[in-house]
Amino acid sequence: MSFMLPKSMDRSNRLPKTPQRRVEPGTIIAVASGKGGVGKTFMSITLASAFANLGERTLLVDGDLGLANVDVQLGIAPETDLAAVIAGWIELEDAVINVDGGAGKGGFDVLPGRSGSGALAELSPEEVARLAAGLSSLSLQYDKIVLDLGAGIEANCMRLARAADKALMVITDDPSSMTDGYAFIKVLRGYAPDVEQHIAINQAPNRATGQQTYEAIAMACRQFLGFRPTLAGVVMRDEKVREAVRRQRTLISTDPKAQPIQDAIAIAQTFVTRGKRPHLPI
Numbered sequence: 631m632s633f634m635l636p637k638s639m640d641r642s643n644r645l646p647k648t649p650q651r652r653v654e655p656g657t658i659i660a661v662a663s664g665k666g667g668v669g670k671t672f673m674s675i676t677l678a679s680a681f682a683n684l685g686e687r688t689l690l691v692d693g694d695l696g697l698a699n700v701d702v703q704l705g706i707a708p709e710t711d712l713a714a715v716i717a718g719w720i721e722l723e724d725a726v727i728n729v730d731g732g733a734g735k736g737g738f739d740v741l742p743g744r745s746g747s748g749a750l751a752e753l754s755p756e757e758v759a760r761l762a763a764g765l766s767s768l769s770l771q772y773d774k775i776v777l778d779l780g781a782g783i784e785a786n787c788m789r790l791a792r793a794a795d796k797a798l799m800v801i802t803d804d805p806s807s808m809t810d811g812y813a814f815i816k817v818l819r820g821y822a823p824d825v826e827q828h829i830a831i832n833q834a835p836n837r838a839t840g841q842q843t844y845e846a847i848a849m850a851c852r853q854f855l856g857f858r859p860t861l862a863g864v865v866m867r868d869e870k871v872r873e874a875v876r877r878q879r880t881l882i883s884t885d886p887k888a889q890p891i892q893d894a895i896a897i898a899q900t901f902v903t904r905g906k907r908p909h910l911p912i
């Protein structure tokens with residue numbers, strides 16, 4: 631498959647070698663699901679773009695190694711990627727690509743995966759740990775890091791999710807998405823109890839169904855896991871999302887008023903508000 635480089639991609643504008651350091655690390659948000667095809671990549675790209683529009687320095691990471699969902703949906707053809715980082719050929723920050731001007735300049739940065747390269751499941755625990763540590767150190771340069779995870783509850787996915795401060799579980803009203811989403815929540819809770827868990831109901835036919843889907847999962851979590859993940863928001867189903875993916879354009883750039891985009895922007899806003907650390911009393 632070959633891709634056209636979008637005009638918005640500015641290769642000359644990579645991260646400076648001595649990037650500006652934040653005093654405190656930014657927030658890493660893992661976008662996760664038990665079942666595939668629920669809308670993680672759509673949510674990740676839209677959140678990254680929305681964070682950028684809200685003035686947050688943002689990095690989008692394709693954690694679904696081997697399938698490179700983010701490249702395809704953004705319509706970019708990166709020369710370097712996480713596979714090269716893991717192989718030790720380049721440094722993590724040298725694999726970063728600027729989209730729409732890059733982080734801090736109206737757009738956001740991307741750490742791409744690569745189609746056909748080794749999947750996350752094939753990495754050794756040490757390699758995943760190195761990747762997770764690399765992301766944690768990159769969080770010193772960003773306000774938000776959005777980590778688009780592959781579907782499933784396998785160990786490496788959990789190891790990577792553990793690097794996050796927050797997990798956004800993407801779930802639809804499809805029964806298998808609900809049961810697999812619950813399984814992910816349960817395993818992550820056991821594996822990384824400090825990761826704050828939030829739920830986004832995606833592809834909802836209407837708000838009431840979305841709310842009901844959330845309530846069913848939240849009730850099971852409360853009953854069997856002893857905690858209730860918060861509802862980050864309900865994102866409506868709209869064919870425009872699929873059309874945009876087919877055209878390798880982001881819906882947020884072509885039709886920012888579309889309902890699923892407005893819904894995802896509202897979720898991004900809650901993370902910006904919640905993500906702010908309280909000021910210490912003087």
Ligand SMILES: Nc1ncnc2c1ncn2[C@@H]1O[C@H](COP(=O)(O)OP(=O)(O)OP(=O)(O)O)[C@@H](O)[C@H]1O
Nearest residue numbers: 666667668669670671672781833866867868871872
């Ligand atoms: N709100 C929505 N309304 C309509 N279609 C949607 C919506 N969200 C996602 N989709 C469509 O669902 C499909 C899967 O979306 P996406 O690739 O983002 O899912 P994913 O969870 O990342 O999948 P995978 O597990 O394969 O990585 C795409 O065709 C996308 O356009």
Ligand SMILES: [Mg+2]
Nearest residue numbers: 670671694699
């Ligand atoms: Mg995906």
